[in-house]
Amino acid sequence: MARYILGLSAFYHDSAAALLKDGAIIAAAHEERFSRKKQDSGFPIHATEYVMNEALINPSDLEAIVFYDKPLLKFERLLETYHAFAPRGLHSFLTAMPVWIKEKAFTRNLIRDGIKELFGSYPKSLPILFSEHHLSHAASAFYPSPYKEAAILTVDGVGEWTTTSIFKGSGAKIEVLKEQHFPHSLGLLYSSVTYYCGFKVNSGEYKLMGLAPYGNANSAETQKFKDLILSELMELKEDGSFKLRMRNFNFAAGLTMVEDPVWEEIFGIKRRKSESDELTQSHMNLALAIQQVTDEILLRLAKTAQQLTGSESLVLAGGVALNCVANGKLLRSGLFKKIWIQPAAGDAGGALGAAQAAWHIHFDQPRTHATEADSMSGAYLGPEFSDTFIQKTLSRFEIPFQFFENFDQLCEKAARLLSEDHVVGWFQGRMEWGPRALGNRSILGDPRSEDMQKKLNLKIKYREGFRPFAPSVRIEDASTYFELETDSPYMLLVADVREDLRFPEPSGYSELPLYERLYHKRSKLPAITHIDYSARIQTVDKKTNEPYWKLLTAFKEQTGYGLVVNTSFNVRGEPIVCSPEDAIRCFLHTEMDALVLGKHLLLKSDMTNEIKDQFSKEKFEKD
Numbered sequence: 001m002a003r004y005i006l007g008l009s010a011f012y013h014d015s016a017a018a019l020l021k022d023g024a025i026i027a028a029a030h031e032e033r034f035s036r037k038k039q040d041s042g043f044p045i046h047a048t049e050y051v052m053n054e055a056l057i058n059p060s061d062l063e064a065i066v067f068y069d070k071p072l073l074k075f076e077r078l079l080e081t082y083h084a085f086a087p088r089g090l091h092s093f094l095t096a097m098p099v100w101i102k103e104k105a106f107t108r109n110l111i112r113d114g115i116k117e118l119f120g121s122y123p124k125s126l127p128i129l130f131s132e133h134h135l136s137h138a139a140s141a142f143y144p145s146p147y148k149e150a151a152i153l154t155v156d157g158v159g160e161w162t163t164t165s166i167f168k169g170s171g172a173k174i175e176v177l178k179e180q181h182f183p184h185s186l187g188l189l190y191s192s193v194t195y196y197c198g199f200k201v202n203s204g205e206y207k208l209m210g211l212a213p214y215g216n217a218n219s220a221e222t223q224k225f226k227d228l229i230l231s232e233l234m235e236l237k238e239d240g241s242f243k244l245r246m247r248n249f250n251f252a253a254g255l256t257m258v259e260d261p262v263w264e265e266i267f268g269i270k271r272r273k274s275e276s277d278e279l280t281q282s283h284m285n286l287a288l289a290i291q292q293v294t295d296e297i298l299l300r301l302a303k304t305a306q307q308l309t310g311s312e313s314l315v316l317a318g319g320v321a322l323n324c325v326a327n328g329k330l331l332r333s334g335l336f337k338k339i340w341i342q343p344a345a346g347d348a349g350g351a352l353g354a355a356q357a358a359w360h361i362h363f364d365q366p367r368t369h370a371t372e373a374d375s376m377s378g379a380y381l382g383p384e385f386s387d388t389f390i391q392k393t394l395s396r397f398e399i400p401f402q403f404f405e406n407f408d409q410l411c412e413k414a415a416r417l418l419s420e421d422h423v424v425g426w427f428q429g430r431m432e433w434g435p436r437a438l439g440n441r442s443i444l445g446d447p448r449s450e451d452m453q454k455k456l457n458l459k460i461k462y463r464e465g466f467r468p469f470a471p472s473v474r475i476e477d478a479s480t481y482f483e484l485e486t487d488s489p490y491m492l493l494v495a496d497v498r499e500d501l502r503f504p505e506p507s508g509y510s511e512l513p514l515y516e517r518l519y520h521k522r523s524k525l526p527a528i529t530h531i532d533y534s535a536r537i538q539t540v541d542k543k544t545n546e547p548y549w550k551l552l553t554a555f556k557e558q559t560g561y562g563l564v565v566n567t568s569f570n571v572r573g574e575p576i577v578c579s580p581e582d583a584i585r586c587f588l589h590t591e592m593d594a595l596v597l598g599k600h601l602l603l604k605s606d607m608t609n610e611i612k613d614q615f616s617k618e619k620f621e622k623d
Contacts, residue, residue: 003363004061006048007355008111009068009136009347011104013039013202016348017047018381019055023359023368025144027054028381028433030348032575036582038623039203040575043114044351050383059115060123066358068350069133071107073160077182085253095255129362131354133159134318135174137345140353141317142169143360143367144375145340149313151305155298156318156346157187164241164301164318168309172360172367177308183252184244186297187320189234192249193290195257197283198272203623208287209325210467213532214517215288216281216510225267225289232266236293240300275464275622279514291325298326302335312337317353321345321492322435324536328494331486343379343434343490352433378544379490380440382431385580387598393580394600397614402601408550414596415554418446418564422593423460425569427583428547432576436491437568438538439472439548441576441583443592445527445565447471452527452565454519459591463572466518468536471528473563474552475539481525481563482537491538491566497522497529527565538566573620585615 007018010031018028027050032038034046052058078096104110107130112122131139137154152167152174163185166178191201194208215222233249236242248266251257260271269282302314314336321327322345331339342349359365394401404410417424426442437443443460445452457465470491471481478484484495501524509517523529530536542549556562569577571590577583580597587595588607595602 003063004055004057005063005355005359006051006065007068007351007353007358008044008048008065009351009354010043011041011071011107011110012347013041014346014348015040015042015044015047016344016351017044017051018352018355019051020355020359021055023356023365025352025375025377025381027051028344028352029383029431030433030575033382033431033578036575036618038573038575038620043110045114045118048114049118054383059119059121059126062123062126063363064127064129064358065111065115066129066131066354067107067111068131068136068347068354070130070160071104073132075104077158077161081183081252088253129358131357132162133350134162134165134179135176135357136350136353137317137342138165138167138169138174138353139357139360140342140344140349141315141321141340142167142174143356144342144352145313145315146372146374147313147315147338147340149311150315150340151302151309151311151313151336152315153301153305153321154316154318155186155301155320157191158182158185163187166301166305166308168311169315172365174357174361178304180241183246183249184242186294187318188249188251188257189244190290190294190320192251192257193286196263196271197287198275198277198279200623201257205319206322207464207467209291209323210530211279211284211287212291212325213288213530213534214284214466214514216285217288218510219285221282222285222288225286226292228266229289229293236297236300238300239304240297240302242297279466284514294320294323295326295329298323298330299333299335302330302333306335313340314338315340315342317342317345317349319346324492324494325534327492328534331493338486340374341490341492343376343432343436343492345492346435349434376433379433379438380430380545381433383578384430385598387600390580390597390600393584394597397584397611399584399602399611400606401597404599404601407547407599408554410596410599410601411551411554412558413601414551414594415558417594418444418555419559421446421449421452423456423591425583425587425592425595426548426551427569427577427580427595427597429545431578434490436538437566437576438489438491439540439545439566441569441578442472442566443569445469446559447525447528447563447565448559448561450521450526455591456565456567461567461570461572462590466514468530469528469565469567470536470538471525471563472538472540472548472552472566474549474556475541477556477562478537478539482535484537487539487541488537489539489541489544491536494534494536497525497533497535501525502529502533525561525563528563571620573623574618585618588612588615589617
């Protein structure tokens with residue numbers, strides 16, 4: 001008889017659900033994709049319903065429900081922190097405590113209530129287990145990885161008490177070797193600079209990472225900022241551990257990350273208070289400085305992990321593991337022969353890790369999957385919609401479409417549209433798990449186009465013009481375009497565009513204003529070449545995603561280039577689309593030129609105002 005375990009993350013941000021069957025991953029999904037509420041923190045009722053339906057089971061079929069952290073330990077940390085910083089933080093204390101006393105301290109009841117709401121009852125014999133936060137991250141990184149043994153590094157803002165952990169994974173065992181505790185946190189340090197540069201904490205960190213290359217690496221100001229971070233904000237040790245100088249931070253007991261006057265005095269620049277404020281070169285230099293510090297800390301931590309474990313392989317999870325720039329530098333450092341990163345490295349991934357930790361540790365089950373490849377199924381773990389379902393949706397709204405019985409012919413048509421500088425929405429198969437669109441819920445463009453980055457940012461995504469775009473490249477072609485010797489299936493590694501594809505910088509380039517540098521043609525692939533000649537790469541394998549690989553192949557046959565621009569299928573502030581209706585709405589209310597839904601092709605030129613008016617334009621809060 002099959003044994004099922006349901007993993008959940010909720011009540012902070014990025015709620016999610018994941019389901020295991022006899023230890024194998026059946027399904028996993030973010031709640032935001034169903035609720036259409038970015039970083040939804042509520043009980044993942046829709047995600048739970050989906051994963052349970054995917055396996056055709058009820059709560060009585062579950063062996064256990066596992067939550068991704070231990071709320072009472074987190075509550076203890078909050079109480080001790082407020083006590084340590086008293087009387088500072090009284091306002092924050094009065095804001096946080098009612099929520100904890102009424103709800104979060106009773107997470108077991110919230111889970112039972114959520115299951116009852118969904119299924120009508122809760123089995124009395126069904127246990128609810130709690131995994132420690134960083135163990136959930138570690139399990140999500142190690143158990144699905146292709147390695148029988150590995151060093152495990154987890155880095156984030158904070159779990160219960162832990163902010164950084166080094167583990168060793170071997171077989172089905174995970175052993176903790178070293179930890180760093182709150183308030184000394186690389187994630188919170190990075191978020192503090194995110195806040196100071198005018199971006200939203202917990203969602204704007206990737207913008208800071210994208211802004212960093214606009215900093216001037218040779219500037220005295222950049223070096224000064226880096227030195228100030230290392231002297232005024234922290235005390236960094238050789239092993240990668242550090243202490244933050246908490247007098248210069250406010251996140252432990254306040255309602256903001258830092259006190260503006262304190263940082264203004266340290267750095268000599270004012271906080272950018274909103275994203276409408278000017279992005280100065282000093283903000284770009286500060287972004288580069290914190291990226292350089294992050295790179296250095298992670299390299300030191302990885303070296304310590306290698307020394308403690310003696311392993312040739314490293315696996316990563318936690319929110320900081322989504323910093324693909326640092327990941328690329330870790331790979332190139334040669335500290336480890338192999339590196340694998342959980343595609344849902346943030347808190348959502350904790351739902352999967354919690355379930356896996358319960359299966360292998362609590363229930364003492366061995367790892368049985370083949371180790372030649374990971375067990376994530378390419379991260380395509382979300383819902384899928386048949387062509388029959390898609391056609392019914394299109395018919396319901398009387399939307400004109402072309403149907404291609406032959407999928408290869410559809411790929412040829414889509415590739416031709418891309419080569420003619422059209423933007424194409426691409427909706428296929430199961431939705432992705434994790435924050436990256438990997439070719440099943442993607443918006444695509446021609447990487448050779450000089451105007452594509454600007455068009456995608458301003459007319460499709462409605463976001464900041466400086467934001468870079470990633471390439472999806474056939475795995476067999478990756479080394480033709482990039483200095484990358486490994487696969488990167490989850491778009492979590494940055495590598496440089498090959499030298500022979502680059503164009504030289506004009507004189508005085510680093511001194512030019514932001515947008516003059518941005519729109520300089522840097523390579524033969526300008527739409528995916530960032531300002532420092534780097535790219536965040538997704539390699540596409542025919543074995544993992546044949547439909548997407550076929551599209552890339554068709555594009556190569558027509559243009560000679562086996563790669564496309566790939567960005568997530570959404571507008572700014574919107575979760576990635578989940579259903580065909582979500583995709584149609586986004587298509588109609590942006591300047592996308594075409595939409596491929598399964599074997600159906602929709603052209604914007606065929607869409608009337610009457611069709612568009614059936615789909616209300618949703619307003620999403622800017623992230």
